[in-house]
Amino acid sequence: MLVSSDLYKKSSKTQKIRCEICANYCKIADGSTGVCKQHKNINGELFDESYGIVSSLNPDPVEKKPLNHFLPGTFTYSIGGFGCNMTCLHCQNYMISHEYDKNSRGVKITPEEIVENALRYNCKSIAWTYNEPTIHLPFSKKTSLLARQKDLKVIYVTNGYFSDKSLNEVLGFVDAFNIDLKSMSKDFYKKICGADLDVVLDNIKRVYDEGKHLEITNLIINGHNDSVDEINQLCDFVAGELGVDVPLHFSRAFPYYRMNDISPTRPEILFKARDIAHDKGIKNVYLGNI
CATH class of the missing domain: 3.20.20.70 (Aldolase class I)
Structure with missing residues (x-):
């Protein structure tokens, strides 16, 4: 399926295409795909395979x-x-x-x-x-x-x-x-997710500002994004930049994929996260995978 030309740009100097479907803005050589491995440059056109x-x-x-x-x-x-x-x-x-x-x-x-x-x-x-x-x-x-x-x-x-x-x-x-919302740490997003936290935060705010129904999920991982300071930052973002009516889901992580060295999230940190969110005035807080 040929992708709409509004969602990619051709280079006037090379055969590369700049995909503009997501915030990676992959520059894709002829015959190759971007990070997602779903969009391919075929003779200077972008196809959704x-x-x-x-x-x-x-x-x-x-x-x-x-x-x-x-x-x-x-x-x-x-x-x-x-x-x-x-x-x-x-x-x-x-x-x-x-x-x-x-x-x-x-x-x-x-x-x-x-x-x-x-x-x-x-x-x-x-x-x-x-x-x-x-x-x-x-x-x-x-x-x-x-x-x-x-x-x-x-x-x-x-x-x-x-x-x-x-x-x-x-x-x-x-x-x-x-x-x-995986973390409030730029370093976490860069090293663990290969992405940019600021882009995610800006997009979340825009979805909220456009009046769409929005709920936020945060998967808490032992030793990576489970500090009280980071949970406070995340709750401050939800309460301050979005609103206390936006539902917030804290979810338990388990060893998986390339992070088999972690232990399942401690239940007590999930309970602590819920308490912090309630203290910030967030009205609807849920715990998942527990």
Whole structure:
């Protein structure tokens, strides 16, 4: 599938393309892909090689996204793909985000079939989840616009690493976001995730300012982002830059992927995080994986 020319730039001097779908802004040589491994430069044009190929299709309670204050008590039709635009060492879904064979494991499906399935299961929404939806923008956009025509709401469960252009598009068809705010440390984002914290924070604020339903998830990892100081910073950001009504989910981490040396998050730090959030005035605080 050829990507819209609005989402990439050609070089007048080389065969490289600058992809502008996410904040990596990959410069892709002819015949190569970017960080997400889903977009390929073919003779100076950018192609989405995953269009219509998914890893997962499943009706879920919307609370599993987690979204506790958006259509509570209903089911959402969850769609997952392959690849990611971050390189998180602790990835909980690395089997579809980093180490996968989409040719043997992938399922081909059309936007129309996804919408039909959602309606058949009596879902009230569709959710782009399990892996980073931003990298599948052409497919998620077409499907989501069809879904909205059938009165289905649209959810993005995302790491928030949008480019300005992709966020402009996504805001036009997504009703609710759960954004994973992994840490308040720039060093954590750089070394653990291969990304820029400031981009994520700016995008979170923009989603909130645009009036979209927003919930925040923070996976607490022993020895990496579990200090009281960092939890205070995160709660200050939510309460001060967003609002005390924005639901905040603290989630427990387990040894996984390239961080098998960690121990499961201590329950007491999750309870402490909840107390800190409540002390900051945040009204809706939840604990996950515990």
